[in-house]
Amino acid sequence: MTGAKEAHTEPKRDITLRVHRFNPQVDGKPYFDDYTIQVEKGITVLRALNYIKEHVDASVSFRAFCQAGICGSCGMRINGISKLACTTQVWDELDRCKEPGVIRIEPLRNMPLIKDLIVDMDPLVDKMKHYSNWVVSSMPESRMGKKEFLVSEEEFQKYDKATDCILCASCVSECTILRAHKEYVSPAILLKSYRMNVDSRDSIHDARLGELVKDHGVWDCTHCYRCQETCVKHIPIMDAIHGIREDALEVRGVKDSSGAKHAEAFMSDIEKKGKLVEATLPIRTNGMAWTLQNLLPMAMKMIMKRRTPPPPPLVKPAKGIKKFREMFREMTEHVRAEKKSHKK
Amino acid sequence: MKPFDIVIVGGGGAGLYAAMEAMKTNPALNIAVLSKVYPNRSHTSAAQGGANAALANKAKDDTVELHIFDTIKGSDYLADQDAVDILCSEAPKIIRELDNIGTPWSRLEDNTIAQRPFGGAGRPRCCYCADKTGHTILQTLYEQCLKKGVFFFNEYFALQLSLHDSRMKGLIAMNMKTGKIEAFPARTVLFATGGYAKMYWNRSSNAAGNTGDGQAIAYRAGIPLKDMEFVQFHPTGLRKSGLLVTEGARGEGGYLINALGERFMSRYAPEKMELGPRDLVSRSIETEILQGRGFDSPAGKYVHLDLTHLGADLIKSRLPQIREMSMYFEGVDPIDEPIPVRPTAHYSMGGIDTDNYGRTVMDGVYAAGECACVSVHGANRLGGNSLLDILVFGRIAGHTAAEEAGKFEPSPITADEIAATEARLRSYMQPSGHFERYGILREELGQTLGQNVGIYREASKIRKGVADLRELQERFTHVRVNDTSDVFNTNLMQVLELKNMLDLAETVAAGALAREESRGSHTRTDFPQRDDEKWHKHTIATIEGDRVKLGEKPVTMGRYELQERTY
Numbered sequence: 043m044t045g046a047k048e049a050h051t052e053p054k055r056d057i058t059l060r061v062h063r064f065n066p067q068v069d070g071k072p073y074f075d076d077y078t079i080q081v082e083k084g085i086t087v088l089r090a091l092n093y094i095k096e097h098v099d100a101s102v103s104f105r106a107f108c109q110a111g112i113c114g115s116c117g118m119r120i121n122g123i124s125k126l127a128c129t130t131q132v133w134d135e136l137d138r139c140k141e142p143g144v145i146r147i148e149p150l151r152n153m154p155l156i157k158d159l160i161v162d163m164d165p166l167v168d169k170m171k172h173y174s175n176w177v178v179s180s181m182p183e184s185r186m187g188k189k190e191f192l193v194s195e196e197e198f199q200k201y202d203k204a205t206d207c208i209l210c211a212s213c214v215s216e217c218t219i220l221r222a223h224k225e226y227v228s229p230a231i232l233l234k235s236y237r238m239n240v241d242s243r244d245s246i247h248d249a250r251l252g253e254l255v256k257d258h259g260v261w262d263c264t265h266c267y268r269c270q271e272t273c274v275k276h277i278p279i280m281d282a283i284h285g286i287r288e289d290a291l292e293v294r295g296v297k298d299s300s301g302a303k304h305a306e307a308f309m310s311d312i313e314k315k316g317k318l319v320e321a322t323l324p325i326r327t328n329g330m331a332w333t334l335q336n337l338l339p340m341a342m343k344m345i346m347k348r349r350t351p352p353p354p355p356l357v358k359p360a361k362g363i364k365k366f367r368e369m370f371r372e373m374t375e376h377v378r379a380e381k382k383s384h385k386k
Numbered sequence: 387m388k389p390f391d392i393v394i395v396g397g398g399g400a401g402l403y404a405a406m407e408a409m410k411t412n413p414a415l416n417i418a419v420l421s422k423v424y425p426n427r428s429h430t431s432a433a434q435g436g437a438n439a440a441l442a443n444k445a446k447d448d449t450v451e452l453h454i455f456d457t458i459k460g461s462d463y464l465a466d467q468d469a470v471d472i473l474c475s476e477a478p479k480i481i482r483e484l485d486n487i488g489t490p491w492s493r494l495e496d497n498t499i500a501q502r503p504f505g506g507a508g509r510p511r512c513c514y515c516a517d518k519t520g521h522t523i524l525q526t527l528y529e530q531c532l533k534k535g536v537f538f539f540n541e542y543f544a545l546q547l548s549l550h551d552s553r554m555k556g557l558i559a560m561n562m563k564t565g566k567i568e569a570f571p572a573r574t575v576l577f578a579t580g581g582y583a584k585m586y587w588n589r590s591s592n593a594a595g596n597t598g599d600g601q602a603i604a605y606r607a608g609i610p611l612k613d614m615e616f617v618q619f620h621p622t623g624l625r626k627s628g629l630l631v632t633e634g635a636r637g638e639g640g641y642l643i644n645a646l647g648e649r650f651m652s653r654y655a656p657e658k659m660e661l662g663p664r665d666l667v668s669r670s671i672e673t674e675i676l677q678g679r680g681f682d683s684p685a686g687k688y689v690h691l692d693l694t695h696l697g698a699d700l701i702k703s704r705l706p707q708i709r710e711m712s713m714y715f716e717g718v719d720p721i722d723e724p725i726p727v728r729p730t731a732h733y734s735m736g737g738i739d740t741d742n743y744g745r746t747v748m749d750g751v752y753a754a755g756e757c758a759c760v761s762v763h764g765a766n767r768l769g770g771n772s773l774l775d776i777l778v779f780g781r782i783a784g785h786t787a788a789e790e791a792g793k794f795e796p797s798p799i800t801a802d803e804i805a806a807t808e809a810r811l812r813s814y815m816q817p818s819g820h821f822e823r824y825g826i827l828r829e830e831l832g833q834t835l836g837q838n839v840g841i842y843r844e845a846s847k848i849r850k851g852v853a854d855l856r857e858l859q860e861r862f863t864h865v866r867v868n869d870t871s872d873v874f875n876t877n878l879m880q881v882l883e884l885k886n887m888l889d890l891a892e893t894v895a896a897g898a899l900a901r902e903e904s905r906g907s908h909t910r911t912d913f914p915q916r917d918d919e920k921w922h923k924h925t926i927a928t929i930e931g932d933r934v935k936l937g938e939k940p941v942t943m944g945r946y947e948l949q950e951r952t953y
Binding site: 112190 | 595711
């Protein structure tokens with residue numbers, strides 16, 4: 043039984059945590075401190091950090107609270123990847139070290155740094171507010187508490203996974219769009235927005251959606267899937283993002299925003315030629331005036347470097363386009379039929 | 387600074403419900419919520435199982451009256467019956483209200499809110515959302531508070547009440563981001579800072595911050611604490627970390643097995659088996675271990691919680707978090723192997739003494755949730771009643787504070803008072819004599835409490851505990867804060883938390899020594915019987931100098947007479 047196995051002591055070894063340090067009162071810029079400690083197998087990164095704080099250097103600063111993977115406080119980058127320190131085993135990280143035995147511990151990205159491993163969460167809260175990440179009940183306050191809503195298992199399934207989100211901000215830290223644009227809505231907020239929008243008890247679906255399709259909203263995502271890959275709760279965040287987009291196309295139409303137009307242009311190119319007509323894509327997405335104003339300098343550079351995409355007449359349909367069109371039609375019909383049956 | 391009408395300390399379920407209700411009661415009020423963490427991090431999020439309410443969705447014959455009786459019996463008749471009445475009568479309303487504002491409750495086949503069986507309850511009345519009930523309730527409340535525009539002061543650490551001749555003027559707190567000491571002049575202050583069971587440190591399921599800050603602040607300001615000796619040990623903490631495996635795991639049909647392979651609960655609660663009340667199941671496990679029928683390991687002795695017969699589908703759909711935690715922290719997949727568990731300090735029944743409306747004895751000071759003791763849990767809380775407590779009494783206290791805020795005239799908190807507080811905190815960075823490490827003191831605190839004021843208690847052990855606590859208090863004066871920076875000084879915060887735990891631990895030990903009987907979670911091996919004649923009463927702890935002074939308060943009875951408690 044396990045009892046006999048447990049009587050052996052766990053293996054131990056020396057490891058080094060290379061910890062990002064920054065105290066805004068004295069440090070001009072961040073640096074790293076190395077802490078070498080002996081740990082036994084089964085110890086989490088958070089327990090190793092706690093040990094360092096209690097026994098080696100009390101000034102190392104990080105957030106931690108529940109230590110059980112549910113409060114989301116201890117999000118940090120461990121060997122370059124954003125995750126929770128409390129659910130990450132030191133032993134597992136040893137295989138991922140660039141320098142053998144040295145685990146890099148850094149703060150989450152894409153949020154303002156406060157100290158050492160602590161970043162400012164306020165921008166995320168502000169975005170929760172901006173995108174109305176709450177249910178506005180269809181029931182007036184005066185009638186509340188008397189009757190429950192009836193919710194089908196099917197509807198519950200739509201938001202069940204999304205409500206697993208603990209706002210640890212790992213996805214925010216990994217998001218490639220946020221690195222370029224701090225104003226971008228961010229994956230966690232899209233997930234929460236989706237969760238609200240599929241809830242039949244909510245009454246501001248259209249207004250919330252209207253905000254999501256604006257600049258820096260749902261159409262800015264480039265489907266890199268980093269958020270989903272790193273989600274500590276394994277939530278299919280991209281399903282939520284696609285869900286909002288499909289919803290937007292259906293409710294607001296294909297001409298609604300540049301994002302929708304972009305998707306539409308994509309679809310039509312694929313249907314006609316089996317590949318993209320890149321030269322006119324920006325015009326069809328954002329219009330002629332915008333393209334001339336914003337992309338002309340880049341177009342010039344591309345010409346200089348001979349990197350321009352071929353003009354539309356030269357984009358020949360891909361090989362086997364006939365067969366492809368058949369498949370394309372079949373898929374589109376299938377998706378439409380599925381949507382109809384969902385609505386019932 | 388303009389005085390606040392209400393300053394709520396703590397952003398968990400109780401604090402957020404109080405804020406929401408206060409704004410509903412009077413939208414013109416100026417309300418602040420202070421929290422040492424972002425509110426969505428609060429420990430409410432860790433409550434897995436659910437909240438009890440006699441909705442009668444699952445068992446059609448369930449009634450509020452049955453819920454009341456189960457709660458009173460569960461409390462070992464120490465709960466105040468009028469308070470329990472409020473708790474259980476309000477329960478269906480509050481669960482529906484949460485549904486109405488978006489809490490994602492799991493559903494039954496008829497699309498109503500799902501309910502499941504829970505320890506000590508005669509009917510399946512625990513409403514849940516998978517095994518993330520507290521998390522989803524907390525998210526919902528936080529969202530609704532953001533919607534309502536509640537004014538949050540996140541990552542502020544509460545330090546003390548500002549008093550003028552025992553009249554409350556407001557609160558003094560440290561802004562963690564800047565290290566600045568700030569005054570919050572206020573007409574009313576509402577404490578909702580959660581429990582104090584983290585004083586058992588490594589033998590506790592609680593978050594690192596459940597250090598009883600509100601209770602300690604109130605206690606030092608002269609406000610009485612009630613029934614502090616009652617600390618609930620949850621039967622199934624993970625062996626290595628003390629982290630919790632929800633009672634839902636047994637509710638879904640999990641077995642407790644000893645090293646001989648026996649379902650040993652048949653010896654202690656032949657009828658309810660694994661679903662006996664928590665105090666009973668914890669004692670049963672402890673007895674099995676003490677009598678040599680536990681498993682052995684370097685991390686301590688333990689028993690098995692076996693879910694393997696439930697099947698992969700049920701475990702994955704109903705207990706996903708438990709599965710994840712067992713794998714992360716024990717390296718065990720409950721689908722294939724039993725989970726190693728042992729009892730872990732989990733919940734504090736005691737707390738700030740309040741009436742049924744959340745009022746303390748001090749004008750303008752209120753308390754709710756685990757931080758308070760109304761008392762609805764008496765000597766032992768039933769599973770599924772803690773979320774309910776924070777919701778029901780959070781709302782009531784918020785309402786009371788909103789109604790009464792106008793009665794109290796605010797007065798300013800002086801710069802001198804702020805400067806004195808600053809100086810006191812700075813002094814932690816230059817203590818005299820030898821230096822002590824706070825981490826070591828914290829561990830010793832947990833150890834002495836676990837050994838001497840744990841599940842099984844007796845006079846000589848508790849006296850040893852009391853002496854240890856005195857010594858730890860003395861050594862604490864030599865603790866040095868090594869981080870001298872202002873910005874996010876978690877070193878300083880943890881030292882202040884340790885002081886809160888030390889002060890409260892003395893009230894726990896004093897109550898445990900005085901109460902010469904066994905009742906609910908408090909088991910004296912030298913007084914194994916419940917003694918209603920001498921001890922059917924609450925203990926009241928107040929501060930006198932730097933010592934605990936014990937008093938008492940009668941239990942409010944009602945429809946239910948004292949009975950022997952068997953399951």
